[in-house]
Structures are given as structure tokens and as C-alpha cells.
Amino acid sequence: MREGSLDAPTRHIIDWTNPDFYDEKKLDDELRRVFDICHGCRRCFNLCDSFPKLFDLIDGSPTEELDAVASEDFKPVVDGCTLCDMCFMTKCPYVPPHEFNLDFPHLMLRYRAVEKRKGLDKxxxxxxxxxxxxxxxxxxxxxxxxxxxxxxxxxxxxxxxxxxGIDRNAALPKYQSKSLLKRAEEDPLVVNADAPGFGRKAVIYATCFGNYNNPSIGEATRKVLARNGVETEVVYPGCCGMPLMEQGDLEGVVKNAKSVSSELKDWIAKGYDVIALVSSCALMLKFEWPLLDPDNADLKTLSDATFDVSEYVMDLAKKEGMVEGMEPLGDNVAMHLACHARAQNMGAKGAEMLRLIPKTRVAVVERCSGHGGSWGIMKGNYETALKVGKPAAKTALTSKAGYIASECPLAAEHLLQGIGNLDAEAVQSKQAAHPIELLAKAYGLNEDL
Structure with missing residues (x-):
């Protein structure tokens, strides 16, 4: 039996409609099987808080083996998982198609789905x-x-x-009076017919964060693409369901998936590509939705047509080329590779995109920010989130970059808080941004940065 696999990681269908999925004895058996393998490996010890909690449980037991750990003590391990997917994507040598067949994040998801069905969700x-x-x-x-x-x-x-129970020190997303959808309706853009990308069409899936909290990401995307000849429309049928998935509400996720895909499929049929503004949402559309509802042809069509925004810009740059006219930003960039961008297995597209900007040094930050969505803002989790994100914050700080960029806007803001804890004076000269906002600035299309 070999250690690790030479084959690319694959994921199995999430069999959430099968009664066995919710069988607590079978769940416990699988938790013990996986946890015992993790105990013998421990390569993931520094990724998040789940693995230290698991290993501390085992090391503190009378036998220092999993057989002496009570099943009811597993919950803190599950609660520490943010579904970032980094153990599956970057560390674990035993993911499918290896015979050990480990998918730690989806096992944590199953535990939460059981809790949800029992009414134990928070x-x-x-x-x-x-x-x-x-x-x-x-x-x-x-x-x-x-x-x-x-x-x-x-x-x-x-x-x-x-x-x-929301930690008083955790930065929370701001809300906007006017949504991205409304702004797009009021501000039609003229597409540059002389650009090499003229003829492309893309529909921008606003995402809940891009629509209600940070419309500037979508506005920057529209302006950059219009400058480069791409016709865009903005739609928002509803949330991708990632926040629901974090809570184990798989039925709610599939409901959202059907609603969103039913609208987007009509745009795809008209020749439009689909761009998701936030990496977590792109991950859902590309990978998680088809695993939850594998027989839904609309989800397969949508998965094949979906791009992360940075991925789309780089596809345009490599196939047709970008319009000239970008100016240096006047400062360097620490580009954080968000976990859900990395989990799309598309390469470091955000960093590649920023390197299109002349005379701009891009320092890549590969470690997790530690935020973890709604998990990271809760009392008892926020300090842990800062601890998990400290290596990334240190890297961003030592890069001496003025811009802290991430395809996950929550991660960028969280890193700023981590940098502030390390150096309260240095953080005053730094600003969080999505990389597409910086590209828009380089084109002279974004005056807010």
C-alpha cells in the first residue's frame, strides 16, 4: 500500500439524500476511521484549529490513542473546521482516489448536516x-x-x-444603500469596440457580498471588461448558499442552486460566460453544487461556464490580449491567495492578473487568513482566527506592500486586523482591496483606492 497518490484529487458525490448519511452510528464509525488516520499522519497540524484540537484530544487520553476518546468530545474538532478545503487540496496524501478515501471537510459537513436535522444547529x-x-x-x-x-x-x-456572541473586535462587512444590481441598471457602460476582446459576452453573478456589501468589486469588473471590449450584464437570483453550507443546511443550498442556475442557464444559452465575483461563490457554482445535485443538468452546464473574476481576466489576457493604458499603482501589493480560490485548482490567477500592471511588485501570501466566514467573527473564535491567520499577516506585513489584496474580501479585511495587531503604526498606511479593483485603478477607472 503506497503513501499518497500520484493521481489528481477527486471528490465523491455528497450523498445527502441517502438515509445512511444521517445514521449517527455510521457517522461515528467514519469519524473514528478518518481521525485515526489523521492521528497517524499529522501533516495538517498547522492548517486550522480542527487538527490541533483533534491531536490534543488523543494525546490527552489515557492510552494516547483514539479508542480512549469519547465521541461526544469530537464536536470542538468539527466546530473548528471552516470548510476552507486546504487539507484536502494541499496537505492530505490520502484523498481519493487513494484507498484511504479521506475527505475531511466533507466529513465535517456531514456532521453538521446531522446536527441540522436534529435541530442542534446554532x-x-x-x-x-x-x-x-x-x-x-x-x-x-x-x-x-x-x-x-x-x-x-x-x-x-x-x-x-x-x-x-459576535466578538466586539471582529470587523463586520458594511452594507450599501444601493445594490450592485441597481447600480448596473442605472449606469450602462459603453463597450470598447476597438479592443481585442470585443465580441465576448459575460454575465456577472453579483453574489450576496458583491450585491449588498461591496458593489465596488462588481463595478470595477464591469469597467475593466468594458474597456477591454467585453459586454456584461449583472444578475443576482440569490445567494450561492455557502453560508448555509457552513451550517450544514444542504437542502437550503440545493434550493438556492436550482434557483440561481435556472436563471443563469438562459444567459449561457445566449453565449454568455458566467463570472462569480467572490471566490467562495465561484467554488460553489463550479464544484460543490454538482456534488450535491449530480443529476441536475443545469448545474453541470453552469459549472462548465463559470469563471472566477481573476480567472476570466487572465483567460481574456492570454487569448485576446488586454488593452494598453494601465499605469503603476504607486505602491506594491501583498496578494493573498484565498483558500476558496486555491480550492478551484485554477492557479494563482489573482497574482497573475496583478502582474499585468506595470512596475508593480506583487508579493504572494499563500497561508490561510484564518477568517472562515461567520465562524471567525464569533466570540471564542475570533482570537483563534487571528492566530491561524498570523503567518499570513506576518508575510503581508514584511512585504511592505501598501495594498492587501485577496479574492476573498473578508480575508483581506481580516488580514488588516492581524497586521494591526502586529504593528499598529504600519497598518495605517495599508488598504484592503479585491485585485480587480486594483486593476481598475491602474486603468484610471477606480478613484476610491
């Missing part, structure tokens, strides 16, 4: 996962909502910490 993270509802409610009162959630607002953040 209330506050569950409410945070209702991103469309939250975005629609916050938009009319965005200035008030943003005032209340500022980390400097000790009164409201103290109340939130005591009542909701």
Missing part, C-alpha cells in the same frame, strides 16, 4: 447565513447599520457580543 450563525434577507433589511438603513457594527462603537458592539 441560532446566530444560522441567522447570519440568511444573507439575502439581511441585505434587503439593512439597505434602507445602511448608514445606521454600519454605525452600529463599527468596532469603534463600544456600546453597540458590546451589546452584540453579549446578546449575539
Amino acid at each position: 441560532f446566530v450563525p444560522g441567522q447570519l447565513s440568511q444573507t439575502d434577507r439581511n441585505g434587503k433589511l439593512a439597505a434602507p438603513v445602511a448608514p445606521l447599520a454600519n454605525w452600529a457594527t463599527k468596532t469603534s462603537n463600544s456600546m453597540t458592539r458590546g451589546i452584540m457580543e453579549k446578546t449575539l
Whole structure:
């Protein structure tokens, strides 16, 4: 029996409609099988908080083996997983098609799905996962909502910490009064017919974050692509369901997948590529949705047509070329390779894209930021999230870059907080951005950076 596999990692269908998926005895047997293999390997010890918790459990048991660990003690291991996929993609030598058949993140997902079915899922993270509802409610009162959630607002953040369990020091996304969808409707762009990319068509899937929290990512994408001859439309049928997936709500994810894909398939039929603005959402459309509903032809069609925004720009650059006219940014960039961008197995497209900008040094940051979506903002998790992200924050700080870029906007902001903890003075001269926003700045299309 060999250690590791020479073949590319593959993933099995998530068999969430099978009653055996929720059988607690079978789940426990699989947890023990996988945990015992992890115990004997330990290559993942520094990736996240799940593995240290698991190994501490085993090392602290009477026999220092898994057989002396009670099953009810497994929950902190599961709760420490952020579904970043880095163990599966970069560390584990035993992923399929290896005969050991390990998929640690999807096993943690199964545990959470069982909890969800039993009604044991957590209330506050569950409410945070209702991103469309939250975005629609916050938009009319965005200035008030943003005032209340500022980390400097000790009164409201103290109340939130005591009542909701959200750490008072964790940066929270801002809301916008006007969504990306609305902005696009009000601001049609003229496509550059002289650009080498003229004739391309792409529909931009706004994502909940791009639509309600940071429309500037979508605006930058539209402007850069219009400059390069690409006709774009913006759509937002609903959230990709990643926040629901983090809570084990697989039925909710599939419901969202069917709704979104039913609209996007019509654009694909008209010759449009699909661009997802946030790496987590691109991962869902490309890989997770087809694993949850493998018989849905619309999901397969959408998976094949979907690009991460950086991936799309580089596809354009390599096949047709980019319009000239970019100017240096005036500062260097620390480009964080977000976990869900790396999990797409497409290469470091964000860094490649930024290297198109003349006279701009791009320092790559490959470690996880530690944020983990709604997990990283909760009391008890936030400090752990900073600890997990400390190596990435150190790398970004020592790069002496003025821009901290990431295809995961939450990761970029979290890294800024980590840098601030390391050097409160240095962080004052740094700014978080999505790499497409920096490309727009280089073209003179973004005055906010």
C-alpha cells in the first residue's frame, strides 16, 4: 500500500439524500476511521484549529490513542473546521482516489448536516447565513447599520457580543444603500469596440457580498471588461448558499442552486460566460453544487461556464490580449491567495492578473487568513482566527506592500486586523482591496483606492 497518490484529487458525490448519511452510528464509525488516520499522519497540524484540537484530544487520553476518546468530545474538532478545503487540496496524501478515501471537510459537513436535522444547529450563525434577507433589511438603513457594527462603537458592539456572541473586535462587512444590481441598471457602460476582446459576452453573478456589501468589486469588473471590449450584464437570483453550507443546511443550498442556475442557464444559452465575483461563490457554482445535485443538468452546464473574476481576466489576457493604458499603482501589493480560490485548482490567477500592471511588485501570501466566514467573527473564535491567520499577516506585513489584496474580501479585511495587531503604526498606511479593483485603478477607472 503506497503513501499518497500520484493521481489528481477527486471528490465523491455528497450523498445527502441517502438515509445512511444521517445514521449517527455510521457517522461515528467514519469519524473514528478518518481521525485515526489523521492521528497517524499529522501533516495538517498547522492548517486550522480542527487538527490541533483533534491531536490534543488523543494525546490527552489515557492510552494516547483514539479508542480512549469519547465521541461526544469530537464536536470542538468539527466546530473548528471552516470548510476552507486546504487539507484536502494541499496537505492530505490520502484523498481519493487513494484507498484511504479521506475527505475531511466533507466529513465535517456531514456532521453538521446531522446536527441540522436534529435541530442542534446554532441560532446566530444560522441567522447570519440568511444573507439575502439581511441585505434587503439593512439597505434602507445602511448608514445606521454600519454605525452600529463599527468596532469603534463600544456600546453597540458590546451589546452584540453579549446578546449575539459576535466578538466586539471582529470587523463586520458594511452594507450599501444601493445594490450592485441597481447600480448596473442605472449606469450602462459603453463597450470598447476597438479592443481585442470585443465580441465576448459575460454575465456577472453579483453574489450576496458583491450585491449588498461591496458593489465596488462588481463595478470595477464591469469597467475593466468594458474597456477591454467585453459586454456584461449583472444578475443576482440569490445567494450561492455557502453560508448555509457552513451550517450544514444542504437542502437550503440545493434550493438556492436550482434557483440561481435556472436563471443563469438562459444567459449561457445566449453565449454568455458566467463570472462569480467572490471566490467562495465561484467554488460553489463550479464544484460543490454538482456534488450535491449530480443529476441536475443545469448545474453541470453552469459549472462548465463559470469563471472566477481573476480567472476570466487572465483567460481574456492570454487569448485576446488586454488593452494598453494601465499605469503603476504607486505602491506594491501583498496578494493573498484565498483558500476558496486555491480550492478551484485554477492557479494563482489573482497574482497573475496583478502582474499585468506595470512596475508593480506583487508579493504572494499563500497561508490561510484564518477568517472562515461567520465562524471567525464569533466570540471564542475570533482570537483563534487571528492566530491561524498570523503567518499570513506576518508575510503581508514584511512585504511592505501598501495594498492587501485577496479574492476573498473578508480575508483581506481580516488580514488588516492581524497586521494591526502586529504593528499598529504600519497598518495605517495599508488598504484592503479585491485585485480587480486594483486593476481598475491602474486603468484610471477606480478613484476610491
